Amino acid sequence: MKNLKILLLGSTGQVGWELHRSLLPLGTVIPVSQSTSPLQVDLRKGEQIRDLIQTVRPDFIVNAAAYTAVDRAESDRDLAHTINAIAPGILAVEAKKIEAALIHYSTDYVFNGRQAIPYQEYDQTDPVNVYGKTKLEGEKAIVSAEGNYLILRTSWVYGNRGKNFLRTILRLAQEKPEIRIVDDQWGAPTWSRTIAESTTFILTRSIASPRQFFEKFTGIYHLTASGITNWYEFARSILELAPFRTVFESCSSSLALLPTKIKSFPLPAKS
Numbered sequence: 001m002k003n004l005k006i007l008l009l010g011s012t013g014q015v016g017w018e019l020h021r022s023l024l025p026l027g028t029v030i031p032v033s034q035s036t037s038p039l040q041v042d043l044r045k046g047e048q049i050r051d052l053i054q055t056v057r058p059d060f061i062v063n064a065a066a067y068t069a070v071d072r073a074e075s076d077r078d079l080a081h082t083i084n085a086i087a088p089g090i091l092a093v094e095a096k097k098i099e100a101a102l103i104h105y106s107t108d109y110v111f112n113g114r115q116a117i118p119y120q121e122y123d124q125t126d127p128v129n130v131y132g133k134t135k136l137e138g139e140k141a142i143v144s145a146e147g148n149y150l151i152l153r154t155s156w157v158y159g160n161r162g163k164n165f166l167r168t169i170l171r172l173a174q175e176k177p178e179i180r181i182v183d184d185q186w187g188a189p190t191w192s193r194t195i196a197e198s199t200t201f202i203l204t205r206s207i208a209s210p211r212q213f214f215e216k217f218t219g220i221y222h223l224t225a226s227g228i229t230n231w232y233e234f235a236r237s238i239l240e241l242a243p244f245r246t247v248f249e250s251c252s253s254s255l256a257l258l259p260t261k262i263k264s265f266p267l268p269a270k271s
C-alpha cells in the first residue's frame, strides 16, 4: 500500500497534539505549527501556506490550527478572520490543486445556541460572536473551493494539554476556596483524543479508495461526545473523577463549588 503523506497543521494544539499520535499508523505525518515544530507555517501568510502544500504535496491535509481565543476574538477580529476564514479557504484551494483531501475542524459556535435540543448538520447556522462568525466563514470558504473535504464540528474540547476547562478547574481547585460555575449553559464536552481517534478512524476507512470515499462523503459533520451537560456539572465530574482525586483531595478539601447563572458572568463574546 502507498505510504500516505499527512500534513498536520496546528500540531501543538489540544487536538493537533492528539492527532499527531493517532495518525502515525496511517503513514508519514508531517507536523506543522507556527512556533515549535521543525516545519513552520504562519497561517497569516497565504504564500507560506501555498509553498508548504506545493513542497510537501500531501495526500491529506489535517487542519487543527485555528484562532481559538473566543473572547479575545471580539477585539482581534482581523486576526481571527485571517486564521479561521481566509487560511482554510487557501488550504482548500491548494488541496484541490494537488487532489488532496482536507480535514478541517469547526465549532458549535456556528449556531446561536438558542435551540433546546442538540443541533444537527442541516440546522440553520447563526453565529453570535466573532469567533463563530469567522469559523463559519472558514467552512464556507472550504465548501466553495469544491474539493474533497470533511468539516468536523466539535464542542467544549478538553484534554491534558493546552488551555481548556478541565485544566482550568483543576488549577482553580488548587488556588481558590470557592469556585462559581454557570449551570444554565449546555453542551457536549469532547475529549481531544476522541476527536483525533475518530478522525483517524474516518481516514482509515477512506484509504482503500479515497476518490470514491470523498465523492460520497465530502461534507460537514458533527463530531462530539454523546450526551449533554452544563459547565457546573462538568466541573463537578472533573473534581469527582478518580484519576484526578489526588489533586482534588490534597489541595481543596474545603473547596466549595457553587452554581451560578451566565448573566452573572459578563464576557466579551456572546455565547
Ligand SMILES: NC(=O)c1ccc[n+]([C@@H]2O[C@H](COP(=O)([O-])OP(=O)(O)OC[C@H]3O[C@@H](n4cnc5c(N)ncnc54)[C@H](OP(=O)(O)O)[C@@H]3O)[C@@H](O)[C@H]2O)c1
Pocket: 009, 010, 011, 012, 013, 014, 015, 016, 033, 034, 035, 036, 041, 042, 043, 044, 063, 064, 065, 066, 067, 068, 083, 104, 105, 106, 107, 108, 135, 153, 154, 155, 156, 157, 158, 162, 163
Ligand atoms: N477548544 C475548543 O473548545 C474547541 C471547540 C470547538 C471547536 N474547536 C476547534 O477545534 C480545532 C482545534 O482546536 P484546539 O482547541 O485544539 O486549538 P488550540 O489548542 O488553541 O491550538 C491551536 C493551534 O493553532 C495553531 N495556530 C494558531 N495561530 C496560528 C498561525 N497564525 N499559524 C499557524 N498555526 C497557528 C497553534 O500553533 P502555536 O502553538 O504554534 O501557536 C496551535 O497549534 C479548531 O479548529 C477549533 O476551532 C475547538
